[in-house]
Amino acid sequence: MQKFDVIVIGGGASGLHAAALAGKKNKTVLLIEHNREFGKKILISGGGRCNFTNSNASPSDYQSSNKHFFKSALSRYSPQDFIKLIDMYKIKWFEKKEGQLFCENSAKEVRDMLVRECEKAGVELRLNTKVEDIEESDTGFKICSNIGDFTSNYLVIATGGLSIPPIGATDFGYRIAKQFGHRVVQTNPALVPxxxxxxxxxxxxxxxxxxxxxxxxxxxxxxxxxxxxxxxxxxxxxxxxxxxxxxxxxxxxxxxxxxxxxxxxxxxxxxxxxxxxxxxxxxxxxxxxxxxxxxxxxxxxxxxxxxxxxxxxxxxxxxxxxEGFRKAEVTRGGVDVKDISSQTMESKLKPGLFFIGEVLDVTGQLGGFNFQWAWASAHAFAESLE
Ligand SMILES: Cc1cc2nc3c(=O)[nH]c(=O)nc-3n(C[C@H](O)[C@H](O)[C@H](O)COP(=O)(O)OP(=O)(O)OC[C@H]3O[C@@H](n4cnc5c(N)ncnc54)[C@H](O)[C@@H]3O)c2cc1C
The missing domain is CATH 2.40.30.10 (Translation factors)
Known part of the structure; x- marks a missing residue:
């Protein structure tokens, strides 16, 4: 059975960023995605041009049952931090309006950049992988999947929300949260006609x-x-x-x-x-x-x-x-942040278990704010690793 320091489930925006950052901290990292490719939502975002952040992002652009939860992570990873990464890869971008930053060419550039960051950091990437069960083990977690079992000290749930099921959205994150005793705040389609x-x-x-x-x-x-x-x-x-x-x-x-x-x-x-x-x-x-x-x-x-x-x-x-989750850009509600550390995104109920991105009860306004939350919450997790 292969052992990792960190296993991240969900290869979307937050999962890719978290895996790369953890890999850069010299952790052995496995990233599991059930789709045939990573970051499908990134590819369709912003009309195919990915509104990857909002340079004016502030806590007032977010909703949650706890209005203070997201402040710490957002303040420690700013839009400028993500822009630095985008610039490093020479991805051309422009401001559409009111701080909304889009790729000049294609959202694929952002997705490919995140995958490349994972590869550079030595992350083991697994596509087409279905997690069947998660169990507690002596050292942390045992993940049973269709390609075998893995163990890790840290487990990161980055499986996103419920919007657009045809491209892979599932309630997996909520089910795992409940398995470990977390409450899930009622989910509703948001940013929706x-x-x-x-x-x-x-x-x-x-x-x-x-x-x-x-x-x-x-x-x-x-x-x-x-x-x-x-x-x-x-x-x-x-x-x-x-x-x-x-x-x-x-x-x-x-x-x-x-x-x-x-x-x-x-x-x-x-x-x-x-x-x-x-x-x-x-x-x-x-x-x-x-x-x-x-x-x-x-x-x-x-x-x-x-x-x-x-x-x-x-x-x-x-x-x-x-028009429901079929047309919604995001899910409002999600894993209740009451039992999550706002500093690290770690569960207060199960040490070593983390939730990042849209699976949490944190929802940003239209205009690049949801990706900024994905990047910032991923960073908060990675920062917590020694
Ligand atoms: C049409 C559309 C356009 C959007 N445009 C923008 C935009 O321009 N700017 C912006 O800020 N936000 C935008 N958003 C919202 C943004 O895409 C999400 O908020 C963001 O992707 C959330 O990141 P995440 O990592 O939490 O989840 P996701 O990016 O959704 O990633 C979750 C990943 O987990 C995988 N997964 C799910 N269940 C499992 C499982 N059981 N096992 C393994 N893998 C699993 C999924 O396949 C997916 O790859 C848009 C959303 C949509 C639907």
Whole structure:
């Protein structure tokens, strides 16, 4: 039976980074991935260009049942630390907006870089490997797999969340957590499009900047109408705070309100609205309110003007749901951080067992924050090795 200092299960973002960093600390490391290749989620991330970090990342960009848990790891491994690695490999990148850093060419460069780092650090890499059982052993852990049994002193669970099952997402990490007595905070799809009972199908493809709110959380971003409901950054970002049954409020003027032209213009009301809003959307609003689109704006009744204002600035609805884990970028919830060390990501219930990345109840906002958590939590684990 082969023995290792460290076994990492899950060859995605956090697992690859953790394995390489542990290998660099002269540990013998085995990295186990059940897919045919490493980092499949990295490959599809950021529309194929991997938004690998956010240079403005701060704790306010993350959600967890413990709002302090992620601070230590994030402060000890910054976006700049990961950029240094990217630059070392001469991977060209650019800032899309608001600190969101993307590869200029392809996400594959980031995945290949992480695999190369593992190879350089002497990590044993195993693809197509299915872990069947994990047992406690005298020195740590015994991992039984379809290619044989292995033992290790340290075991790192880096199996990610539940989103996009066809590329390998499993609940493995949650099952192992429960096996060792950990609680798992309820999991929900997040950074995910909404479905509506009566979607605006004829507006599918129309996009406009809006102010969108759930409770006290407010986002100003582009909203995209889809065949099923709402998507675009506004919907994806606000979904991080949404629970089934919650009401969503939308200001389609993005906080600007309606121009005074609306009351004074001799132009017809559709033309006036379409000066600041998409025409197809303006047509739909007027049709919903049964207001004649050819009527001059200055001839509308006070009541109709108020109805337009109400509809555009204070729209409110309860989505019927989301498009689920099939379309979600991440999982909200996960292994409860209450029993995990925020310094090292080690289990407080089973010494030597670590959880890193998305499997934990830590979820970042859209824009490179989730990868930054993957890198930072992997680093926190590796730092703890003597
Ligand atoms: C479409 C999409 C686009 C995204 N774009 C971005 C982006 O641009 N920027 C950003 O910051 N975040 C993005 N994310 C989120 C980001 O990909 C994840 O948060 C991140 O990959 C989490 O890293 P991880 O290591 O925890 O999990 P993962 O990267 O998901 O890795 C987990 C690995 O474990 C493997 N695994 C699972 N179960 C087992 C098992 N039983 N045995 C062995 N191996 C197993 C999986 O196959 C996988 O390789 C995106 C997500 C999606 C779905």
């Amino acid at each position: 909404f479905t509506l009972q009566n979607p605006y199908t004829e507006l599918s493809g129309v996009s406009l900047p809006v102010l969108i709110k759930v409770g006290k959380n407010e986002i100003s971003e582009d909203l995209l109408f889809t065949h099923k409901g709402f998507s675009g950054p506004a919907a994806l970002k606000i979904s991080l705070y949404w629970n089934s049954g919650d009401r969503i409020k939308i200001d389609f003027t993005n906080g600007k309100g309606l121009s005074s032209q609306l009351t004074s213009s001799k132009k017809n009301i559709l033309t006036v609205l379409a000066e600041t809003l998409p025409k197809r959307f303006s047509e739909r609003v007027l049709s919903d309110l049964s207001i004649e689109s050819s009527k001059p704006a200055n001839q509308l009744s006070r009541k109709d003007l108020n109805r337009i204002t109400e509809h555009l600035c204070h729209y409110s609805l309860i989505p019927s749901g989301t």
